[in-house]
Amino acid sequence: MARKIWKPGNMLYPVPAVMVTVGDSNINNIITIAWAGTVNSDPAMVSISVRKSRYSHGLLMKHKEFVINLVTKKLAYAMDYCGVKSGRDVDKFKEMKLTRGKASAVSAPIIEESPVNIECKVKDVISLGSHDMFLAEVVAVSVDEKYLDEKGSFDLEAANLIAYSHGKYYTLGEKVGKFGYSVRKKQTNKKYTRQKNKTKKDK
């Protein structure tokens, strides 16, 4: 297969497209972040990368806290807006008719219209060049009860989350499989149970 070699660039896709809230109850902002990811399972940790020039960068440095608000198809327009406009010029909550809610463990507000709010405390800030990476521990997660079924299971699929890929936003499409499906098919039930436990542990 013929391959073309490119110069180094950002080509890891799809990535999350999330609205991050920063500040406190008086001064706060929403910044859209695609350079975000989970970096550790136990304790649960995430990273977000933010340009030093951004208005939210100062609020992050001051409070060392933020909330990651997951973005649904319904919130996609507001998410895009919050990635283009600056909190120096506009009140993004007001402009996008989003509701500031109270987080349970950090001073930054949550976006109530978001199905999942991940409250984070910054553990380290690493300057990488264009961006500073904020390494943070998840201290609480709140979810909109409308996505809980009778058994209390959370149906994230129903939230219709958005991914970012190469300049475009997409909903999630066809479900291709569950984690571990490639080995489950081939095994007996007994082996399946064993494998399942093993892979869960090893996740």
Place this chain on the structure above:
Amino acid sequence: MARKIWKPGNMLYPVPAVMVTVGDSNINNIITIAWAGTVNSDPAMVSISVRKSRYSHGLLMKHKEFVINLVTKKLAYAMDYCGVKSGRDVDKFKEMKLTRGKASAVSAPIIEESPVNIECKVKDVISLGSHDMFLAEVVAVSVDEKYLDEKGSFDLEAANLIAYSHGKYYTLGEKVGKFGYSVRKKQTNKKYTRQKNKTKKDK
């Protein structure tokens, strides 16, 4: 809106589901990673997080290089397999009928069936608890020419990439918008051009 507070956990979704290749031409392996992300634009940098117990962890520590191979719908089964099986027990290239190719700037092999190979050199390893985070600079990107159109533009959408969300794999679905679409709609063409340049720079 009623919200339920959960204990801290990994709830940042969707995230990438990628196959990472490690090692050299003699000893190498494929490990599936969901805890991966872009962390810096300039220079282009990524992070991947890997448990210390994993076979690939040793190869990463030895060579300080890896390749991120993006995963298509066609590669989803192999990707899942590579996330469950250990390179200590099986040759994943052989089992999944994947082709080892030569990278342009690192010793780790690429997966030729992947549409995009992101070659990376590790700059730092940070122990976070369950996982070690490998912070790495992108040193080369190679793409399958079959996704280039006549103008040389790369059609990543045609590659049908996979995202990981809460235990399940999905293709990308409906295109909701392009970066900046929320402000373009409202502006004149002249303003649009200015805004476009601004947001590109500010990315």
